[in-house]
Amino acid sequence: MATAATSRRRSGWTRSQWQSLLTGLAFISPAILGVLFFAAWPIVQSFYYSFTYYTILQPPYFIALDNYRDLFSDRIFAIAVRNTLYMVLIGLPVHLVFDFLMALLLNMRIRGLSIYRTIFYLPSITPVVASVIVWLWLFNGQYGVLNEIIGWFGVQPIGWLTDPRYTKPSLIFMGLWFGGNTILIYLAGLRDVPISLLEAAELDGANALRKTWHVTLPMVSPVIFYTLIINVIGYFQYFTEAWVLTATRDGAAGGPLNSMLFYAMYLYQTAFQQFKMGYASAQAWVLFLIVLIATVIVFRTSGWVYYRSEE
Amino acid sequence: MKAAKTVAYPVAAQSRSRGMESRTNQERLARTAAYLIITLVAVAYVFPLYWMIVTALKTDVEIFRVPPSLLPENPQWLNFPLSTTYIPFWQYMWNTMVISALTILGVVVSSAFIAYGFARVRWPGRNLVFMVYLSTIMLPAQVTLIPLYIVFRQFGWVGTILPLVVPAFFGNALYVFLLRQFFMTIPNELTDAARIDGASELGIFSRIMLPLLKPALATVALFTFVATYRDFLGPLIYLTDQSQWTISLGLQMFKNMYGAQWQLMMAAATITMIPTVVLFFLTQRTFIEGIALTGIKG
Numbered sequence: 001m002a003t004a005a006t007s008r009r010r011s012g013w014t015r016s017q018w019q020s021l022l023t024g025l026a027f028i029s030p031a032i033l034g035v036l037f038f039a040a041w042p043i044v045q046s047f048y049y050s051f052t053y054y055t056i057l058q059p060p061y062f063i064a065l066d067n068y069r070d071l072f073s074d075r076i077f078a079i080a081v082r083n084t085l086y087m088v089l090i091g092l093p094v095h096l097v098f099d100f101l102m103a104l105l106l107n108m109r110i111r112g113l114s115i116y117r118t119i120f121y122l123p124s125i126t127p128v129v130a131s132v133i134v135w136l137w138l139f140n141g142q143y144g145v146l147n148e149i150i151g152w153f154g155v156q157p158i159g160w161l162t163d164p165r166y167t168k169p170s171l172i173f174m175g176l177w178f179g180g181n182t183i184l185i186y187l188a189g190l191r192d193v194p195i196s197l198l199e200a201a202e203l204d205g206a207n208a209l210r211k212t213w214h215v216t217l218p219m220v221s222p223v224i225f226y227t228l229i230i231n232v233i234g235y236f237q238y239f240t241e242a243w244v245l246t247a248t249r250d251g252a253a254g255g256p257l258n259s260m261l262f263y264a265m266y267l268y269q270t271a272f273q274q275f276k277m278g279y280a281s282a283q284a285w286v287l288f289l290i291v292l293i294a295t296v297i298v299f300r301t302s303g304w305v306y307y308r309s310e311e
Numbered sequence: 312m313k314a315a316k317t318v319a320y321p322v323a324a325q326s327r328s329r330g331m332e333s334r335t336n337q338e339r340l341a342r343t344a345a346y347l348i349i350t351l352v353a354v355a356y357v358f359p360l361y362w363m364i365v366t367a368l369k370t371d372v373e374i375f376r377v378p379p380s381l382l383p384e385n386p387q388w389l390n391f392p393l394s395t396t397y398i399p400f401w402q403y404m405w406n407t408m409v410i411s412a413l414t415i416l417g418v419v420v421s422s423a424f425i426a427y428g429f430a431r432v433r434w435p436g437r438n439l440v441f442m443v444y445l446s447t448i449m450l451p452a453q454v455t456l457i458p459l460y461i462v463f464r465q466f467g468w469v470g471t472i473l474p475l476v477v478p479a480f481f482g483n484a485l486y487v488f489l490l491r492q493f494f495m496t497i498p499n500e501l502t503d504a505a506r507i508d509g510a511s512e513l514g515i516f517s518r519i520m521l522p523l524l525k526p527a528l529a530t531v532a533l534f535t536f537v538a539t540y541r542d543f544l545g546p547l548i549y550l551t552d553q554s555q556w557t558i559s560l561g562l563q564m565f566k567n568m569y570g571a572q573w574q575l576m577m578a579a580a581t582i583t584m585i586p587t588v589v590l591f592f593l594t595q596r597t598f599i600e601g602i603a604l605t606g607i608k609g
Contacts, residue, residue: 027428034481
C-alpha cells in the first residue's frame with residue numbers, strides 16, 4: 001500500500017519497473033491460469049453445487065442447506081468420518097514415529113546405507129495398485145503367509161481384512177511399508193544437523209538420548225513439521241490403498257461393515273457411482289473445512305518448531 | 312538456541328576419563344542394536360516383494376498349499392507371459408507411457424517457466440504471489456474434483472486422456488518450488504552480463520538457465536513419471552473407455568475378475584513394478600537428492 005501511494009505521487013512507476021512486472025507475469029502466466037482454472041474457480045463452483053440437487057443430466061436445482069442437513073443424518077457418512085479420523089489420529093502418528101526412528105537408526109553411520117536406503121524406498125515408487133494386490137495376498141485369511149508367520153509364534157489366525165476389529169490396524173500395518181519417502185526426508189534432515197553442535201553437547205557430557213532430544217530433534221523440527229502438514233492433508237484424502245483392497249467386481253468398496261470406508265471413498269461413490277454431484281460437493285466442502293481447521297491447528301501448535309535463522 | 316543451552320551446563324568433567332571407555336562400549340552396543348533392528352525391518356520390507364515373486368513362480372495348486380512353500384517347487388516362468396494375456400496388458404502399459412510422457416513434458420516445461428518468473432525476474436509483489444501459489448499445494452483434490460469433472464464432461468473430454476494431461480501444462484507448485492530453489496543458486500553475474508549484451512529475458516532463460524538446470528529438470532521429470540505411473544484416482548474417474556485404461560486400472564480389473572489366480576496376479580504385479588524399479592537403480596542419486604530437497608525447506 002505504502003509503495004503504491006509513494007509511487008503514485010512520483011507519477012507512477014518507472015518504465016523498467018513496469019517492464020519487469022510484465023516479464024515476471026508473462027513467465028508465471030501458466031501458474032496464474034492454472035490457479036484460476038484448476039483451483040479458484042472450482043472451489044467457488046463446488047460451493048455453489050453444494051447447495052443444489054445436481055445429477056449432471058438435469059441442471060442444478062437449488063435446495064439451500066438440504067445437502068448439509070442430510071450429512072448430519074447420513075450414518076454411512078458418519079462411519080466414513082470416524083474411519084478417516086482413526087487414520088489421521090492413530091495411523092499418521094504411528095507412521096511418522098516409525099519413519100523417524102528408522103531415519104535415526106540409518107543415521108548412525110552404519111555400513112551398507114545405500115542398500116538399506118534402496119530397500120526402504122522401493123515400495124514408495126512401485127505402483128500402488130500392484131503393491132496393494134501383493135498385500136491382499138499376504139493378508140489372505142486362509143492361505144496368506146502372514147497368518148502362517150504369526151502361527152509360528154502360537155498366535156491364532158487373524159481375519160486381517162475380514163474382521164472389522166482388525167481391518168484398520170491392518171491398513172496401518174501395511175502403511176508402514178510405504179514409509180520410505182518420509183524416512184528419506186528425515187534422513188536428509190538429520191544429515192543437516194551440524195556436527196559441531198553434537199560434538200559440543202558430547203563434550204558437555206550429554207549421552208546419546210539427551211543429544212537426540214536436545215540437539216537433533218530441535219534441529220530437524222522444521223522437517224518434521226513439513227512432513228506433519230503434508231501428511232495430515234494426505235491422510236484426510238486416504239483413498240487408493242483402501243479402495244483397491246476392498247473394491248469388488250460390482251463396484252462396491254469399504255470392506256466388512258464399512259470398516260475400511262474412508263471419506264474420499266464415500267465422496268467418490270456419491271459423485272461417480274450415484275451421480276449426486278450436489279451432495280458430493282457438500283462433502284467436499286466439509287472436507288475442505290476440516291482440512292483447513294486441522295492445518296490451522298497444526299500451525300498454531302507449532303511452538304515446538306525451531307528455526308535456525310531466528311538465532 | 313534455547314535447546315542447546317539446556318545441554319551446555321550439566322558439567323561432566325567429573326568422570327571424563329572413566330566415562331570415555333564405557334562410552335565406546337556403550338556405543339558399540341548401540342550400534343549393534345541399530346544394525347539388528349534395521350536389518351530386521353529391512354528383511355520385513357523386502358519380504359512382500361520376495362513373496363510376490365515366489366508366488367508368481369508357483370502353480371495354481373502350489374499357491375494354496377498349507378503351510379506354504381518358501382520356494383517354488385518347479386518354477387513356472389511361463390506365468391509371466393501368461394499373466395499378460397488375461398488383460399490387454401501391453402496396451403495398458405502403452406497407454407500409461409503415453410500419459411506419463413505428455414505429463415512429464417507439460418510439467419517440466421511449464422514449471423521451469425514459472426519458477427524462472429518467481430526466481431530471476433524482480434517484480435513488485437513477487438513474494439506474496441509466490442506464497443499464495445505455494446499454498447495451493449495444501450488444497451485437497453476433492454474440493455476441485457467435481458466442478459472439473461463437470462466442465463471436462465462439457466468439453467467432451469471424459470473418456471480421453473486430456474483431463475489427465477492438460478492440467479500438467481499449467482505447472483505444479485511443488486516442482487516450481489523445487490526449481491526456484493535451483494534458479495536462486497545460479498549467480499546473478501551470469502545473467503547480468505547477458506542482459507548488458509542485450510539478450511532478451513527469454514533468451515537468457517532458454518540459452519543460459521535451462522542448460523544449467525538440467526539436473527533439476529531431470530529430478531522433476533523422474534518424480535512426475537513415478538507419480539503418473541502410480542496414479543489411480545485420476546484414471547479411475549476419467550478413463551471410462553476400457554481401451555484407454557492405464558496399467559493400474561488394468562491390474563485392478565485383473566484382481567476383480569480373476570481374484571483366485573494369485574500366481575498370475577503376482578506375475579502381473581511384478582512386471583508392472585519393473586519399470587520404476589529399473590529407473591530407480593539407474594538414477595538413484597537424482598532421486599535421493601530430490602527427496603532431500605523437497606523436505607529441507609518447509
